[in-house]
Amino acid sequence: xxxxxxxxxxxxxxxxxxxxxxxxxxxxxxxxxxxxxxxxxxxxxxxxxxxxxxxxxxxxxxxxxxxxxxxxxxxxxxxxxxxxxxxxxxxxxxxxxxxxxxxxxxxxxxxxxxxxxxxxxxxxxxxxxxxxxx
Amino acid sequence: xxxxxxxxxxxxxxxxxxxxxxxxxxxxxxxxxxxxxxxxxxxxxxxxxxxxxxxxxxxxxxxxxxxxxxxxxxxxxxxxxxxxxxxxxxxxxxxxxxxxxxxxxxxxxxxxxxxxxxxxxxxxxxxxxxxxxxxxxxxxxxxxxxxxxxxxxxxxxxxxxxxxxxxxxxxxxxxxxxxxxxxxxxxxxxx
Numbered sequence: 360x361x362x363x364x365x366x367x368x369x370x371x372x373x374x375x376x377x378x379x380x381x382x383x384x385x386x387x388x389x390x391x392x393x394x395x396x397x398x399x400x401x402x403x404x405x406x407x408x409x410x411x412x413x414x415x416x417x418x419x420x421x422x423x424x425x426x427x428x429x430x431x432x433x434x435x436x437x438x439x440x441x442x443x444x445x446x447x448x449x450x451x452x453x454x455x456x457x458x459x460x461x462x463x464x465x466x467x468x469x470x471x472x473x474x475x476x477x478x479x480x481x482x483x484x485x486x487x488x489x490x491x492x493x
Numbered sequence: 494x495x496x497x498x499x500x501x502x503x504x505x506x507x508x509x510x511x512x513x514x515x516x517x518x519x520x521x522x523x524x525x526x527x528x529x530x531x532x533x534x535x536x537x538x539x540x541x542x543x544x545x546x547x548x549x550x551x552x553x554x555x556x557x558x559x560x561x562x563x564x565x566x567x568x569x570x571x572x573x574x575x576x577x578x579x580x581x582x583x584x585x586x587x588x589x590x591x592x593x594x595x596x597x598x599x600x601x602x603x604x605x606x607x608x609x610x611x612x613x614x615x616x617x618x619x620x621x622x623x624x625x626x627x628x629x630x631x632x633x634x635x636x637x638x639x640x641x642x643x644x645x646x647x648x649x650x651x652x653x654x655x656x657x658x659x660x661x662x663x664x665x666x667x668x669x670x671x672x673x674x675x676x677x678x679x680x681x682x683x684x
Contacts, residue, residue, distance in 0.1 A: 375613050375617055375671065376617065376632070376633070376636045376637055376667075377636075377637065378610065378613050378614055378617055379533065379617060379633070379637055380526075380637055381529070381539060381543070382526075389525060389526070392525055392529075392543070392546075392547070393518070393521055393522060395547060396521050396525070396547050396550045396551070397514065397517075397521065399547065399550075400514075400517060400521075400550065400551055400554050401514070403551070403554050403555055404509075404512045404513075404514045404517060404554070405512065406512070407509075407510065407511060407512030408511065408512025408513075410512070411511040411512055
């Protein structure tokens, strides 16, 4: 481990420092160390795990708290609008259409009174008679 | 575990903050030895270093949101280790006015090596005592934990030249202290 240091002029590792490693003779030392730390950390880890889960559940709950009433309100509104819509008005036969049926516009003069169909100069009395009946 | 090993500190920090015990376990695995080395450089007692390192992991988890630059978790975490160790040392000093010698775990390696190791540890303790705290920290991180000087510089947020300088003087002093001992010369000769 000290090669690069020694190459740079720094003295090599002094002998015996590994004596200070508590795992040198006790091979299970570091395993026990790890276990002790994890045992002490367990309550905090559990608290954090719970907090993380609660946070997720809380987000879902908040989301559903908005979504469900919103969906219900939209459905109710849709139903009300659907039911309150007036019945469609019956298709009116246009009088114009009837007139067109009655009085074809293709030049057929069959339905016109005689005095209108005539090419002659209109007689005032004939017109009055035809319109007003006298 | 392989997947976690490949993850960077930032992702492990993020997962740990959400209570992912495997991610936090990987952080502990990655930095447990460094934490111990830094704690030992401050407390100079095995038991205190062990306690401080363990406490530091728990403290780091409790305030992991304060790690504003998770890519540099190591530097942030080792600052916690250092502070915890100093606090522990302060408490120890309040309890007792006696100087605190460097101690290492009491183990029973066998009767034939007890004397040799006792001597070695005593020499190491004396040698490390003459170093400054930062020199102890750097030499322990480098020679005990195997961190490269570039890693130390990056993780301790220290110029690389400063790390090399500290390491140079720390090793020089340690060698001077330890080389006076016949067993050390023998050990060096035999590798």
